Amino acid sequence: MKLYRTSEGPYIEVEGNYCRVPQLSWDALITHDNLHEHLSALVHEVEKAGDFSSVQAFLPQVLAPIGNQEVWAAGVTYYRSRSARMEESKDAGGGDFYDRVYSAERPELFFKATASRVAGPDSFVRIRGDATWSVPEPELTLVLNPSAEIIGYTIGNDMSSRDIEGENPLYLPQAKVYDRSCALGPCILVSSDALPSSTQIQLEILRSGYIEFAGSTTLAELKREPESLAEYLFRDNSFPFGALLMTGTGIVPPDSFTLRGGDEIRITIEPIGTLVNEVQSPQPPYGTAA
Ligand code: DO4
Ligand code: MG
Numbered sequence: 586m587k588l589y590r591t592s593e594g595p596y597i598e599v600e601g602n603y604c605r606v607p608q609l610s611w612d613a614l615i616t617h618d619n620l621h622e623h624l625s626a627l628v629h630e631v632e633k634a635g636d637f638s639s640v641q642a643f644l645p646q647v648l649a650p651i652g653n654q655e656v657w658a659a660g661v662t663y664y665r666s667r668s669a670r671m672e673e674s675k676d677a678g679g680g681d682f683y684d685r686v687y688s689a690e691r692p693e694l695f696f697k698a699t700a701s702r703v704a705g706p707d708s709f710v711r712i713r714g715d716a717t718w719s720v721p722e723p724e725l726t727l728v729l730n731p732s733a734e735i736i737g738y739t740i741g742n743d744m745s746s747r748d749i750e751g752e753n754p755l756y757l758p759q760a761k762v763y764d765r766s767c768a769l770g771p772c773i774l775v776s777s778d779a780l781p782s783s784t785q786i787q788l789e790i791l792r793s794g795y796i797e798f799a800g801s802t803t804l805a806e807l808k809r810e811p812e813s814l815a816e817y818l819f820r821d822n823s824f825p826f827g828a829l830l831m832t833g834t835g836i837v838p839p840d841s842f843t844l845r846g847g848d849e850i851r852i853t854i855e856p857i858g859t860l861v862n863e864v865q866s867p868q869p870p871y872g873t874a875a
Contacts, residue, residue: 586624587616587858588737588773592646598772599628602637603644611790615728615827620736621775622748645763648729649705649769653826656703656767658724659814661686662691662833663806669837673751682754692809694818695757697743697831698767706770709865712844713763716746716867719844722834723788725780725804727811728773731825733819734812737775740852740860742768748845766858767849768862769829779811780804784854788836789811791849798842802835809833 587598588606594615595606606627608612617623631637647770661667667687668809686693712719726741744767750760782805790798811832818830844850846866853859 586621586775587625588650588775589644589772590648590650591644591649596644597624597628599637601675602639604628604631611650612654613735614652615652616731616825620730621777624775627689634648647706648769649700649703650773651700651703651829652771653700654828655824656697656698656726656741656769656829656831657818658695658697658741658761658831659809659833660695662692662809662814663802663835664808665802665806665835665837668829669849670750672840673747674754677731677751677753679751679754686809692814692817694814695761695828698762702762702764702767704765704862705767706768707861708768708863709765710742710744710768710850710862711763711765711865712744712846712867713746713749714867716749716760717843718748718751719744719747720765720838720842721744721790721844721850721852722831723786723855724831724834725784725786725807725811726769727794727815727830727832728827729815729818729824729830731824733815733824735777735815737777738772738780738854739769739773739829740771740857741829742850742852742860742862743831743834744768763866770859771858774857780856784856786835787851787853789851789853790842790844791851792845792847798838799846800836800838804836807832807867808811808816861875
């Protein structure tokens with residue numbers, strides 16, 4: 586079962602059939618005691634009444650699946666991320682930190698975004714005007730209720746400025762958190778079941794309609810258990826509206842690659858769908874604008 590946040594309220598999709606979720610706000614859904622059961626009961630009612638629509642065009646504008654939740658992210662959870670970051674920060678003497686966190690018991694967790702910084706499906710993500718090396722990071726994203734339980738999954742893009750993070754790992758918040766630095770969507774796959782380790786995460790970056798970069802990984806490469814990441818996030822930290830937790834990237838384009846304005850980023854995780862965003866042309870660095 587998939588849950589969409591739209592311009593006209595929440596909608597459910599079951600095998601290509603769509604129906605509106607009455608009354609409840611997005612936050613009320615994410616904090617619901619048993620979301621899956623609640624939505625299943627609703628689907629049952631709608632099926633009985635014959636009120637499903639099988640037309641996808643019936644769906645109003647799809648928005649990012651977020652209300653008052655904070656977005657957090659885990660880092661260096663795939664070997665590929667560890668190696669790329671050790672390389673990019675070696676001149677700054679930061680390489681060793683990435684190696685150590687990859688094998689440490691405590692994961693790297695960082696604050697990523699509030700809803701106002703998040704781009705929804707088919708809208709723009711941004712690269713920083715003062716960055717020279719920018720990449721998308723396609724990440725399976727956990728949807729957590731206030732009790733730290735996984736209630737679903739969505740797709741996330743942890744946009745990152747590699748030159749800024751590489752200059753000094755202490756610049757991480759600037760490399761990671763800025764307007765439209767995060768994309769989420771297109772929906773939440775409502776399920777508390779673990780996704781199979783064969784689940785693929787695929788990234789395609791199109792430039793002028795042609796594939797400029799494509800890569801993929803599977804959840805078998807994810808070093809941490811999703812439940813363990815959630816447990817660390819909620820230690821001594823409460824989330825009254827629940828939270829979204831990105832689980833890290835296992836796909837890093839070659840060092841010669843940087844995003845440009847107009848690039849289209851397509852991230853697919855089969856049971857969830859495809860998140861598509863265009864990169865907005867960067868603004869000139871602050872202080873140099875005419
Ligand atoms: O350590 C910095 C961030 C890592 C990250 O975002 C990732 O591995 O996905
Ligand atoms: Mg990341």
